[in-house]
Amino acid sequence: MQERKTYHSICRMCGSGCGVDVEVENNRIVKVSGNEENDINRGRICIKGSSAATWLNLPERLRKPLKKTANGFVEIPLEQAMDEIAAKMKELQDTYGKQAVAGWKGEGTGFNQNEQLMRRFNRAIGSPNYFSNNTQCNNSRYEAFYLNYGCWPQADFRHTKLAIFWGTNSPAAHSFWTQDLNEGRDRGARSIVIDTKYNEQAHIADLFVIVRPGSDAVLAYGIIHRMIERGVVNQEYVDTFTLGYDKLKVYAERFTGEYVEKITGVKPEVIETIVDMIQAAGRQVCSWPGTGVEHQANGVSNSRVCSLVDALVGAIDVSGGMLINENMKTNSLVLGDDVPVEGEPIGKSVYPVVDYFKKESHTLMLMDTILTGKYEGRDYPFKGLIMTAADPVMTEANTAKTIQALSSLELFVVKDLFLTKTAELADYVIPAACNYARDELYFNGMEQSVYLAEKVVEEPLQTEYEFLKGLADRLGAGQYFPWKNEREVIEYMIEPSGFTYEDLQKYPSGLRTVLVHYHKPEERLAKGEKPFPTPTGKIEICSTVLEQFGYPGIPTIDHLPDCILQKDEEYPYICMTGARKIPYFHGRYRNIPQILKAHPHAEAEMHEADAEDLGLKEGDMIRVTSRVGSIEIPVHIMKHDTIARSAVQITHGWENANANYLTDDSDRDPISGFPNLKTFGIRIEKL
């Protein structure tokens, strides 16, 4: 009988990074449980985390490289695949220029280290681009936080007195925040959930406020307006640490109770209650904008204004507020501007703020560039895409266009664990080693700790590092990948911190690299330093970066979706997509049999009164049609006013009812270029 061994590692079934105990028998993962010693999740994990033991052992896991031929996919040896891919990349670069080929990083096998590696790879081969799904998830908030604070602060739910959740459902998205908030509640914390739909988070909220889709920021401004009028702003803090408060004050004036109620559906007395709760919490407030507010046509502004609620009471870098986190020094894998590239990054000229903070190209514009051979009217051949563990056919706005674009590439390579819908379009499919088959460095911002997401099994499959290094070597860029394996990569990364790989191994439940301490901006000010890492050193309510690029400096909500201003007769319902379900992560895990049995299909969630108007009963099939496309899907009726009227929520990631056949890639946030996934008109027919 084989011995069973337990290893500590980090879960990669979603992006939260829970600590796990992985039991391995005969080089096979047999059980995954929560690691009790890990301070992040304290022994508790979600069903996705433990289901890794099934998912990673599924017989459908890709084991052999595949090449597409006239007769479909055929298996070929890995070395042959790598040689052929590299040769084709070289040919495309020689024919069309270096900008014609680039890599796109997905999230199936790793965290930030894989992102850094892909960025490094792209630059090493001379590409000006780097792609990832952050084009439509995360980047808007990244920019919002960086515009406001010059960094991404962390919410201290464990010690807060008031948590405000804007369009976010942490039980599904960051499971351990639920524990954190409950710990805070043990100490007297309260919470407010503002959403278009009752969710798990709302179950423990003191106040649940339903808003109309796309109107969150109008409510946020309504709150700020009343905070100002009632003197619930920490004036001394605002005077010392912020820039542009007076402009915000003037802009906020238009958000009267009457106007806010008209747009959001929220009554003035509810706003008073919210302001009362903010007032009672002092400086211990966390106002957290979720993906719900960023997936909109005003995504960056929405996220900025929601996040300013706590800044106005001075809840920044205080216990129970928003931590300005520090971390140990590391070497970045990202190559600098001294390594030359050819051509312009796709999206940079249109969304310069994204480039300013994130140096990331725009995937929606990539699809147009592939299809037209032009970027902003200029010739731009883009012919080859190397994609690791991403599934844009399920997740990218406008699926039909995505499929058309990816299918028309001269070289499309997908490296993944399974033959996804996206992989089916590829010329080469390379099986990926899973996260538990290679080491990665993982950081947690709130704990300010570092972890070794440790390798626990040997898989005879290529890791992402080996893949990218293998291609770079063949393309004459091998000097940028001098490390033999992931361990050496990690050793290089942590070298400036003074910690060693052995230290990480010795503390598999996390190593606190920098102890959390607060009031750093006050300390910096006293020392004559810049309190915040923004250009002016202040919290930029009025952003100098935005002004530099010709945008209004304060978060303006100028482009409210037409459909919330007046009913569109042709498309009378408002569709929202992107809400996560607990057992799934975006396009993934529909192939885990036990989970699929419990959650077998997509649903269009709608208000019972709307269902009644349409003559629909639970489970009835409907056809949902937007300006872009149409899908067929069963109805789920939300009772007890748990969803906004006229709103329909469809979670993405289902092959047979793919919500992204409905989403419009051209309706975008002016700053980040995010597609509007939360407020697009649809019509509904009963089938």
Place this chain on the structure above:
Amino acid sequence: MKAITIDQKKCVGCRNCEMACAYEKSQETCEVMFSNIRVSDYVGRGFVVPMTCFHCTEAWCMKMCPAHAITRDPETNAVIINPNRCAGCKMCILSCPYGNIHFDHVHMVSHKCDLCGGKPRCVTHCISGALRYEEVGSDGLRYRKDVLPEETRG
């Protein structure tokens, strides 16, 4: 004595406990009908609570079972149904005052929580911290914990 305790006000109704239990016991599905723990979500009243066997000191199910299929595990104190002895008469289901015994229509036997041999899978999947597996008093109530002084971090 250790028991699963439930802090109702922390539950978010995520149902990870149900899914984890169903899979642990069936090894093939997360469907709630195979779970020993059940989440009741009264959406209209804003009330949600997970319910699972209390392993009562005076277990009526055990007394009632005509097949003597229900016994107490001396190590974990769990009240356990032996499916090989269970005749499927459902008397235990009727006798449980809390509705914590369920019927498996595939194998035609009753099933209930057995504390997973002392490592309850539902608790380790309770992401909210509402469920705990902890030492309790003889009355089954959670020990009163001294409230820790507020950490002075800031």
